[in-house]
Amino acid sequence: xxxxxxxxxxxxxxxxxxxxxxxxxxxxxxxxxxxxxxxxxxxxxxxxxxxxxxxxxxxxxxxxxxxxxxxxxxxxxxxxxxxxxxxxxxxxxxxxxxxxxxxxxxxxxxxxxxxxxxxxxxxxxxxxxxxxxxxxxxxxxxxxxxxxxxxxxxxxxxxxxxxxxxxxxxxxxxxxxxxxxxxxxxxxxxxxxxxxxxxxxxxxxxxxxxxxxxxxxxxxxxxxxxxxxxxxxxxxxxxxxxxxxxxxxxxxxxxxxxxxxxxxxxxxxxxxxxxxxxxxxxxxxxxxxxxxxxxxxxxxxxxxxxxxxxxxxxxxxxxxxxxxxxxxxxxxxxxxxxxxxxxxxxxxxxxxxxxxxxxxxxxxxxxxxxxxxxxxxxxxxxxxxxxxxxxxxxxxxx
Amino acid sequence: xxxxxxxxxxxxxxxxxxxxxxxxxxxxxxxxxxxxxxxxxxxxxxxxxxxxxxxxxxxxxxxxxxxxxxxxxxxxxxxxxxxxxxxxxxxxxxxxxxxxxxxxxxxxxxxxxxxxxxxxxxxxxxxxxxxxxxxxxxxxxxxxxxxxxxxxxxxxxxxxxxxxxxxxxxxxxxxxxxxxxxxxxxxxxxxxxxxxxxxxxxxxxxxxxxxxxxxxxxxxxxxxxxxxxxxxxxxxxxxxxxxxxxxxxxxxxxxxxxxxxxxxxxxxxxxxxxxxxxxxxxxxxxxxxxxxxxxxxxxxxxxxxxxxxxxxxxxxxxxxxxxxxxxxxxxxxxxxxxxxxxxxxxxxxxxxxxxxxxxxxxxxxxxxxxxxxxxxxxxxxxxxxxxxxxxxxxxxxx
Numbered sequence: 008x009x010x011x012x013x014x015x016x017x018x019x020x021x022x023x024x025x026x027x028x029x030x031x032x033x034x035x036x037x038x039x040x041x042x043x044x045x046x047x048x049x050x051x052x053x054x055x056x057x058x059x060x061x062x063x064x065x066x067x068x069x070x071x072x073x074x075x076x077x078x079x080x081x082x083x084x085x086x087x088x089x090x091x092x093x094x095x096x097x098x099x100x101x102x103x104x105x106x107x108x109x110x111x112x113x114x115x116x117x118x119x120x121x122x123x124x125x126x127x128x129x130x131x132x133x134x135x136x137x138x139x140x141x142x143x144x145x146x147x148x149x150x151x152x153x154x155x156x157x158x159x160x161x162x163x164x165x166x167x168x169x170x171x172x173x174x175x176x177x178x179x180x181x182x183x184x185x186x187x188x189x190x191x192x193x194x195x196x197x198x199x200x201x202x203x204x205x206x207x208x209x210x211x212x213x214x215x216x217x218x219x220x221x222x223x224x225x226x227x228x229x230x231x232x233x234x235x236x237x238x239x240x241x242x243x244x245x246x247x248x249x250x251x252x253x254x255x256x257x258x259x260x261x262x263x264x265x266x267x268x269x270x271x272x273x274x275x276x277x278x279x280x281x282x283x284x285x286x287x288x289x290x291x292x293x294x295x296x297x298x299x300x301x302x303x304x305x306x307x308x309x310x311x312x313x314x315x316x317x318x319x320x321x322x323x324x325x326x327x328x329x330x331x332x333x334x335x336x337x338x339x340x341x342x343x344x345x346x347x348x349x350x351x352x353x354x355x356x357x358x359x360x361x362x363x364x365x366x367x368x369x370x371x372x373x374x375x376x377x378x379x380x381x382x383x384x385x386x387x388x389x390x391x392x393x394x395x396x397x398x399x400x401x402x403x404x405x
Numbered sequence: 406x407x408x409x410x411x412x413x414x415x416x417x418x419x420x421x422x423x424x425x426x427x428x429x430x431x432x433x434x435x436x437x438x439x440x441x442x443x444x445x446x447x448x449x450x451x452x453x454x455x456x457x458x459x460x461x462x463x464x465x466x467x468x469x470x471x472x473x474x475x476x477x478x479x480x481x482x483x484x485x486x487x488x489x490x491x492x493x494x495x496x497x498x499x500x501x502x503x504x505x506x507x508x509x510x511x512x513x514x515x516x517x518x519x520x521x522x523x524x525x526x527x528x529x530x531x532x533x534x535x536x537x538x539x540x541x542x543x544x545x546x547x548x549x550x551x552x553x554x555x556x557x558x559x560x561x562x563x564x565x566x567x568x569x570x571x572x573x574x575x576x577x578x579x580x581x582x583x584x585x586x587x588x589x590x591x592x593x594x595x596x597x598x599x600x601x602x603x604x605x606x607x608x609x610x611x612x613x614x615x616x617x618x619x620x621x622x623x624x625x626x627x628x629x630x631x632x633x634x635x636x637x638x639x640x641x642x643x644x645x646x647x648x649x650x651x652x653x654x655x656x657x658x659x660x661x662x663x664x665x666x667x668x669x670x671x672x673x674x675x676x677x678x679x680x681x682x683x684x685x686x687x688x689x690x691x692x693x694x695x696x697x698x699x700x701x702x703x704x705x706x707x708x709x710x711x712x713x714x715x716x717x718x719x720x721x722x723x724x725x726x727x728x729x730x731x732x733x734x735x736x737x738x739x740x741x742x743x744x745x746x747x748x749x750x751x752x753x754x755x756x757x758x759x760x761x762x763x764x765x766x767x768x769x770x771x772x773x774x775x776x777x778x779x780x781x782x783x784x785x786x787x788x789x790x791x792x793x794x795x796x797x798x799x800x801x802x803x
Contacts, residue, residue: 239637332658339653340738
């Protein structure tokens with residue numbers, strides 16, 4: 008075994024994957040721009056792109072310079088070939104299974120959603136449904152792509168990505184279920200199982216505006232409160248057990264009941280179910296799925312607050328303050344460059360904002376937090392899908 | 406610029422530093438064992454050690470095999486040459502400046518301590534004292550080493566290691582002070598400024614029993630409550646502002662006053678000053694420096710608890726529970742492989758232990774924490790010095 012060779016081989020692989028990722032992230036580019044973007048030499052870019060072109064993974068676009076007005080030698084842009092491969096992205100959340108097909112560029116092509124009582128499913132039933140749907144999609148669309156490459160599954164809850172196991176999910180009535188092995192056996196492709204918020208984090212990190220941020224926490228507020236950590240430029244997957252369960256850090260050990268079984272979790276004040284539950288105690292509201300009030304119900308509640316209902320306004324302000332104290336803990340522990348708030352719950356950011364910053368000020372010495380930027384990212388439903396497609400694609404890369 | 410060359414160069418440097426670190430960490434070794442330890446090929450080890458030997462940084466020990474009973478070709482162990490270089494390690498804490506000299510192997514040779522009212526110092530006075538002491542040590546001992554290589558400073562408080570600046574320290578009456586530039590100018594050596602708990606983390610990570618742990622939190626309990634995070638195998642230095650200020654995460658936003666100015670920080674229940682302050686309210690105790698009760702005073706208090714004083718026992722149990730809830734938050738956020746408790750405050754681990762585990766159980770779903778090992782590391786005063794010496798040495802490595 009020669010270390011020298013294996014190191015060179017490794018560098019080549021890293022550079023190759025960097026080039027593929029850059030094209031997926033930033034779109035088509037001339038080779039020279041690709042080199043600048045990644046800090047690679049022209050000769051490295053030329054060698055690797057030649058190999059990629061030969062394998063049919065990238066192709067040259069028609070000469071762009073007619074429009075660009077740039078003079079001199081024509082700069083031919085290269086792009087990923089969307090037809091080179093496809094992956095299936097699955098989102099598993101409470102009472103919903105969603106299926107999408109991602110092409111090699113990372114674009115998503117359609118969506119198929121199944122509504123069903125997920126908590127009543129056995130593990131075998133879940134696997135059967137997933138197999139049926141994946142088979143149907145591949146039978147219908149697979150022939151358009153040169154290769155069916157991987158399956159990615161975004162799961163609401165705790166997963167062990169190393170073993171492809173769902174440890175616990177609020178969507179399911181059972182625990183500790185290996186999803187990766189049966190699906191991988193059935194389709195002979197690698198299967199990635201990821202936490203849904205981690206997928207959002209990956210999608211955010213992939214977007215050009217955040218690509219250079221080395222440390223950030225992406226907090227997703229909706230039916231729960233999730234988080235994803237990017238540390239030293241990489242998704243932090245932790246050591247063992249759960250990770251980035253910001254929603255289950257404590258505001259008060261004597262606080263309201265949380266669905267996790269403990270009391271006073273941040274989620275028990277800030278998530279949709281918590282806000283709606285608290286509002287129900289103070290006024291007549293339409294009945295709802297306790298764990299999962301609808302988007303319309305949450306919008307209606309927000310509207311009442313905006314029209315001046317003081318009780319609801321206070322609920323949101325208090326939720327903001329709790330969130331702010333939790334963010335204060337994050338600042339103390341991790342001091343990231345950015346904290347990004349997203350998820351459907353930021354529909355009421357206007358009602359929470361002053362509470363959030365009051366909570367942060369209450370909880371951590373001001374001098375020490377000057378550097379971290381706290382900002383919101385408008386919620387896009389497909390960030391999860393985008394993230395799981397990207398993970399499935401990179402997982403399947405040789 | 407050729408990427409290929411710079412990459413090869415980089416690998417050579419990484420391998421060279423790995424070899425030096427391995428010898429510093431694990432002591433003298435035969436070349437073949439070094440290769441196995443690091444996963445490097447024999448030829449790589451041979452090339453690099455030849456260069457190191459030529460530069461006088463390592464040397465061959467006398468043949469060990471006479472005692473080892475191993476047959477066959479003699480295996481000559483190599484070791485770092487302790488005289489190849491020295492560094493000065495400085496510890497700055499409340500009312501104490503401590504100076505030590507570290508040799509190239511990372512061993513510490515003597516200690517010189519100055520007691521003074523550090524909060525009364527101006528920045529210029531501090532620099533003058535440091536310059537005087539370093540000059541005196543180098544004048545006395547420098548000639549024994551081939552090179553004076555670096556200065557490392559471990560600071561109680563918040564530092565910006567990138568710029569070598571103390572942002573805030575409870576030991577000082579001023580803020581935002583660049584220590585690195587004036588010392589580096591005066592002695593023409595690189596200067597590392599590090600948080601004292603980070604130094605402990607580096608020393609722990611360097612010890613053979615923890616070298617393979619990829620994610621851990623080292624919590625240090627003493628006059629305050631500090632933390633160091635190792636994530637993905639590296640010291641996490643964060644993005645901006647403070648980092649790993651576990652002691653200033655909140656147990657209760659309405660809790661006792663903390664010296665940071667906020668309320669209900671974990672430190673305000675668990676640190677020496679908090680325990681002693683609370684005990685004073687319930688019984689006659691010797692007067693003390695409010696922020697800094699002595700080790701003897703803390704030992705005496707612990708002794709009263711062990712002899713059955715129920716009030717003090719409850720104080721320690723409550724402190725344990727608060728610490729446990731804080732650890733629960735850490736488990737939720739980071740799920741590290743290990744959480745290591747150390748610092749002089751673990752003198753009363755016996756009195757806190759059941760509280761700690763009750764707090765952890767109270768705060769986080771049990772299923773999800775099974776994987777993390779929580780353990781204590783007996784407190785050694787010189788872990789900080791060890792860590793700052795290691796950092797200064799690696800910082801100065803070419």
